[in-house]
Amino acid sequence: MLVQEPSDLLKPREAAELFGVRTTTIARWAREGKLTPLRTPGGHRRYSRTAIHALLSDNAGPSADWQQMTEDAVRLYEQGWSIRQVADRFECSYGAMRRILRTRVTLRTRGGTYRTTD
DSSP, X not given: OOOOOGGXXXXXXHHHHHHTSOHHHHHHHHHHTSSOOEEOTTSXXXXXXXXXXXXXXXXXXXXXXXXXXXXXXHHHHHTTOOHHHHHHXXXXXXXXXXXXXXXXXXXXXXXXXXXXXX
């Protein structure tokens, strides 16, 4: 078995920061087998820096697809679709779609009006 230096292992929070996601996403990726956590003697999860870089490079390819999906989601939202409808269209969670849209457009309130900043 290959012993890794402690500096080569990242805490879930550190791995999440590299990806720009939440720690719950890192945990889900581990359950799905995209990342394999190593365990410390105390039972804490650590992720190898090499595995993180490999997953980052695997995710580097579809960036054009991601950009296109984001543009399509924004267009649908601006056409009057709800966040839930857009999320269902792209098969992602409501929260994830809300975060995507929030960075690109002003979100409507439940009544359909746009928030104003006074």
